[in-house]
């Protein structure tokens with residue numbers, strides 16, 4: 060029995076989400092093989108071979124995967140599952156925009172269900188996953204021969220180093236020719252990634268403008284070495300780019316400390332951050348629902364409180 | 373050019389659902405139901421493409437119980453031309469819905485299918501991708517901008533690191549993210565007009581699709597509750613608590 064973990068990577072290195080996915084894989088029993096589908100991805104494959112618990116790294120390296128298109132990546136995964144003659148019992152990927160984009164294609168073409176965004180492994184065929192914006196947790200059992208699963212990365216620790224898996228080169232599938240990447244606009248930031256940050260400072264509509272958002276929150280985030288996040292309202296209003304959004308339909312985070320500033324605490328926002336270890340809310344409205352999940356609540360005007368906080372830490 | 377838009381009837385996004393005490397599911401009796409918000413965005417996008425002269429017909433499809441007719445009427449009030457209900461009382465999982473939609477795509481031959489990226493009840497985020505794979509079509513998920521022209525679509529997608537823009541050949545599946553558009557409110561005259569638009573009902577068996585679920589829900593529980601926190605008087609007290617009590621600074 061082999062658990063196939065689909066690596067998320069940028070060819071040069073593995074994304075942290077891959078390491079959390081390996082930990083989920085380890086809970087299933089069986090060998091763990093990591094599949095790296097990329098273009099000039101030798102360094103990422105090398106990194107995968109050093110992850111503790113990984114017994115084999117499979118690499119499909121071709122220009123065909125330069126865009127990381129869902130069509131081509133899924134086709135490669137299917138080729139690997141097909142060639143395994145039934146020995147692959149599970150296909151796992153992180154529940155990031157990469158995994159969510161690719162894995163349902165694999166499930167559909169294998170004619171199996173996908174189990175989305177698991178937060179716990181009960182057994183090799185039974186998983187726990189949040190539904191209704193995390194307001195309920197469902198335990199589901201799969202009757203399919205291959206389990207195709209995406210993994211909520213915040214629910215599993217990152218696997219460590221110490222492995223020395225063999226790396227095996229595969230032949231790459233042909234280009235589907237259906238899709239072409241025209242360009243990417245990636246947000247550049249010297250700050251930690253939202254998904255991996257220990258501290259997150261998050262701003263909502265209460266910030267009032269993009270200028271305020273940056274002027275007020277950045278000095279605090281700088282002092283704390285924190286990542287910056289936002290509510291949907293702040294993103295919709297154009298204060299910050301889309302990849303800052305925390306919530307049911309944005310990023311799921313679980314840092315040591317989450318500071319919600321000028322965020323009311325709608326269920327869709329809470330869905331993305333309520334597993335944080337410590338939550339602090341700063342809001343001028345004492346009735347704001349965010350205070351119901353906050354460990355420490357401060358009723359204050361954020362424009363006074365946040366600069367004071369930045370000065371005090 | 374025809375656009376197909378699948379729409380799902382879900383618990384309204386303002387409702388905080390409660391888990392049933394017997395652990396079999398969430399209580400949706402007497403709860404307000406609405407169109408999945410992402411699907412509303414999908415309908416709006418399709419209708420705008422029609423208004424722009426790119427599309428000629430917008431067909432809304434819903435799979436589920438008889439009451440999904442209301443969801444289809446809502447789609448038609450926004451501007452969809454007709455509705456198809458695939459009626460069943462069976463539990464439908466994303467793979468089954470994708471197969472039903474495939475059968476309808478084979479019949480209706482749309483050039484674009486616009487789906488919501490996820491439904492806010494099961495939060496699965498699968499159906500559009502599955503449909504695209506079953507059809508052998510390209511996909512552009514999590515769209516925040518869509519332009520359609522002669523045989524292709526240019527779609528800007530919201531991804532973890534920012535944005536990316538794809539060019540995909542048609543026919544194709546697009547799934548919507550929140551910032552694609554702001555759906556209009558259906559006006560009363562349009563709600564009235566929608567009541568007269570054609571609505572066809574078919575059964576999964578008519579489409580030759582086996583919708584048997586692959587996943588069995590063993591139990592549904594409430595997530596662990598966060599214990600109530602404390603209110604602090606000022607920033608000094610907050611910093612003290614974070615340093616000495618929570619020890620996170």
Ligand SMILES: Cc1cc2nc3c(=O)[nH]c(=O)nc-3n(C[C@H](O)[C@H](O)[C@H](O)COP(=O)(O)OP(=O)(O)OC[C@H]3O[C@@H](n4cnc5c(N)ncnc54)[C@H](O)[C@@H]3O)c2cc1C
Pocket residue numbers: 262263264265266289290291292293304305306307308309310320321322323324325326327328331341342343344347359360361362385409410492550
């Ligand atoms: C399908 C769907 C998906 C969604 N997904 C997400 C998601 O992933 N993430 C998400 O965040 N939302 C999501 N939402 C939106 C969500 O429902 C809320 O609308 C949103 O979270 C509100 O953002 P907010 O708290 O910043 O704004 P508001 O609710 O407007 O709150 C602003 C807060 O700022 C406070 N404030 C104002 N001025 C000050 C001041 N000077 N000092 C201190 N406090 C101040 C106010 O008291 C208020 O509490 C989704 C909604 C839908 C329908």
